Amino acid sequence: MNAGHVSIKDVLYEEPGPKLKKRIKAVTAMSTVLIILLFALMVHRFYITGQLDGKYWFFFGRLSTWRFLFRGLIGTVEVALTSGVLAFILGFILMTGRISGKKAAVKICTALIEFTRGVPTLLFVYFFFLVAPQFGLKLASFWKITLPVALSACGVVAEVLRSGVNAVPKGQREAALSLGMVERKVFLKIVFPQAFRYVIPALLSELVIVVKDTTFAYVVNFPDLMQNASVLISNYDAMLSVYLLAAVIYIIINYLLNKAAAYYAGHRKERSLL
Amino acid sequence: MSVYELLSEYGSRYVLALLTTWELTFFAAIISFVIGIVVTVMRVSPIKPLRAVSELYVQIFRNIPGASLLILLVYALPYLDVVLSYFACVLIAASLIPSAFCSEYLMAGINTIDPGQIEAARSLGMTFSQIIRKVVIPQALRFSVLPLTNLLVAIMLTTALASQVPLNPTDLTGIVSHINTHAVGGITAFMISAFLYCMTALVIGFAGNLIDRKVRLMR
């Protein structure tokens, strides 16, 4: 009954009277039928095209299949985590430059942030895959995917961190300064740790984008989940089932990351209310 | 290769590539906004199955990687006897994923409206559709201008998926891959595309801020 906890979703529709209740019931029944019909149609499509045939699915019962996919997944996780850490470091540097107050640093960092945010990951991938070798820069395929993914994420990370720093109450900095701490120490020990905690949910959301971007690993022939999936496909000639499964795995990973972000955000809110 | 050499040889291709990226962005934006609105209506409707399906839709498309979706559309769908043009595949991938985010932003916009205003409108005798049209949507849209601007940039970035299929003319990312596999385009080819992307993003961002400032005056 606390007004603060009523969300708009709860009031948008008022408690229906008998007439409305009947109508809602009817529409509910209709839409249920429609949804089931659509689903049946999809399964039917799989059936008539022979995609439900056991030969497309039996190998999912084999441990070796999963082991192989899991190895790909490890590759994905390695790339994602390394990119994530790199993006964080780069983002941190760009952020400190942007808030440094030194004209040149602010300009350069702002430009770099806008640049990395305005260019698609794939373009960075092609830069490291096709352009960099022309300058004699020979990278392992791991770095050919990790570096572009990190680059394209670092601008967003910088902005996220900056918003966190801005959210820390000014009094915190002033209190620390008045205790005799030097500016750099105040930032690293007092301001940034708080800022970081504010933006953990946003950083996790950015990690989702990083995970998605790692799928471009096939461009540079790095064995990630997607790449190993295509090896399975050539072994079993089962395009649809394997790619569907790969998609589902990615969706689940990212869903969990988003859930973690939402959970952490909710958790924080609760604590700050106390 | 110098900028001059590159542009004299590939200049017209770059123009076409830019237009392709814009074209994909434009249509993907329209489609994803339309789907986003429909999905949002379903998510706030009192019909439980519609809520469930739309929620599932959002979770799938906000979490699926673009490459994964594109590959499914291009290579896997034909096994179900559904064959789409490459352009259509890219357009669909670049529409479905942002549509999920569009719905998320609209939901966030709706959630910022004070529930008391709905009760006030109701007690003035306004019907449900009047409340939606006159109170909810105008405010939700105002709150969503900046997120939707960012979404438009994200859509533009997503259209780079076009480089993964044979398209003629190709897009701004595809042309870099094309030039560098046929010649030694070097860093210049990359920089031209990057510059065009960034300019487009800046213009979108500028327009978004302008609109946002206009509609935000009242707060």
Next chain:
Amino acid sequence: MIEIKKLNKYYGDHHVLKDIDLSVDKGEVVVIIGPSGSGKSTLCRTVNRLETIDSGEILIEGEPLPEDGKDLAAIRSKIGMVFQSFNLFAHKTILENVTLAPVEVLHKSHAEAKEEAMRLLKRVGVDSQADKYPIQLSGGQQQRVAIARSLAMNPKVMLFDEPTSALDPEMINEVLDVMTELADDGMTMMIVTHEMNFAKQVSDRVVFMDDGRILEINTPEKFFSEPGTDRARDFLESIKN
């Protein structure tokens, strides 16, 4: 005007309104008081069905309150409601806040609605703010606009749900003055409030509620000098300080 018979309401297991019987006659001002959590706000909100009821009856001008649809909207347009938190439409100017419903619901022309709105805004003393947005006004001004917005529908009865509880002390009187004027003009009013002096002055009858029940209905003179129940006496005692 309003008749409430044997009304019961539950929030889950919590019995918030217990066998409420109450009627408000045309031109009458009824003030509902009681400790917080006594159900007085909830009761007020059931009258235009912002809260549903579990049993009993609510009659408006002898007709049962419709449960949904256009009929309900039509009845609501004749019942003004003023909320604790004003609830002005944030995206509309003050003037538009007042003209929106007359144009949309009563299908008045814009010009006509505007003229009427300006007259009402003048009456509540905020006509100079007509082109501003709600956020630019003080709480007291916003609440007076909210009253004007309700009046623009030409209501037969007005419900006030703690209209001054969210206001800074110095703004309470400007709102109460507007309400007193309304009462003097013969408006039928049902008011939930904590302002005892105001209740004493304007009300024809005082309703005392506690724990979801109406414990006493009395004239203000009687109620404030010799309340009929211990609970009411304790309550009056407790708010004196």
